[in-house]
């Protein structure tokens with residue numbers, strides 16, 4: 001179990017973490033999501049004792065990293081895929097790590113098999129593609145057969161087969177009872193892999209929830225309507241509890257006249273019937289599948305540090 005308790009960290013005048021707390025439970029994959037610069041890596045580095053927080057603490061199975069008796073057996077980490085010595089072969093890199101941590105040769109062979117890099121064991125790490133480097137980092141993380149895994153954007157650079165492999169590996173590790181903390185900035189990826197979600201923006205926790213709850217809350221159908229009679233539209237649903245009407249910005253291809261709205265909580269056929277009986281004029285009426293990515297973007301947009309303001313010209 002990885003417990004993050006009230007972590008705060010400033011770099012100069014920059015607040016990287018502001019009272020961050022959450023738990024990555026045993027037997028679960030915890031997706032750690034946030035836009036660039038949100039504080040994911042800083043939190044993970046603090047959990048691994050690489051950064052000293054200004055306040056709060058991070059505990060691995062109840063103890064700070066510095067107090068772990070056999071760190072590689074307790075927590076394995078992928079922080080930087082390209083951290084291996086460029087001039088060393090993959091095997092020599094893993095062998096050196098194993099030797100300094102009292103881990104035998106057979107485990108080196110095991111993790112090379114698990115991560116699919118046995119056939120390139122003699123190749124220098126500097127010649128590895130980003131995807132192969134990710135596999136090598138994961139092999140190093142697994143060396144000590146750790147009870148906890150901290151994986152910072154492990155799918156970066158992987159091809160679809162590699163992405164699926166990381167997903168299956170995370171699921172299998174959780175099934176074996178390990179705590180897996182997996183960072184990403186892609187909701188679509190995390191939703192397929194994680195049990196729980198921790199969403200962070202500008203160093204603050206925005207939401208901690210389960211994937212199941214997030215999906216149930218955000219992936220429903222909504223209706224999009226464009227009407228020149230917005231007052232009439234509001235009047236139709238004025239007495240309808242559970243139905244919300246939100247004005248939408250105009251999209252490319254929308255009719256020139258009328259105002260666009262999203263209607264949540266209403267059924268397509270019944271709404272069409274109500275519109276017909278009320279003689280509401282509509283220029284467009286469609287059912288949309290709200291995407292998880294949209295919900296996540298809406299949640300984090302206000303706290304995104306790097307947002308493009310201009311379209312590409």
Ligand SMILES: Nc1ncnc2c1ncn2[C@@H]1O[C@H](COP(=O)(O)OP(=O)(O)OP(=O)(O)O)[C@@H](O)[C@H]1O
Pocket residue numbers: 011014015016034035036037038039040041042043185305
């Ligand atoms: N060593 C450092 N010195 C100064 N500022 C730092 C340092 N490390 C991180 N920061 C700043 O702290 C904030 C959080 O950074 P962090 O790397 O934790 O974000 P992240 O969520 O991992 O982002 P990304 O997805 O881009 O990796 C950012 O504004 C970053 O610029």
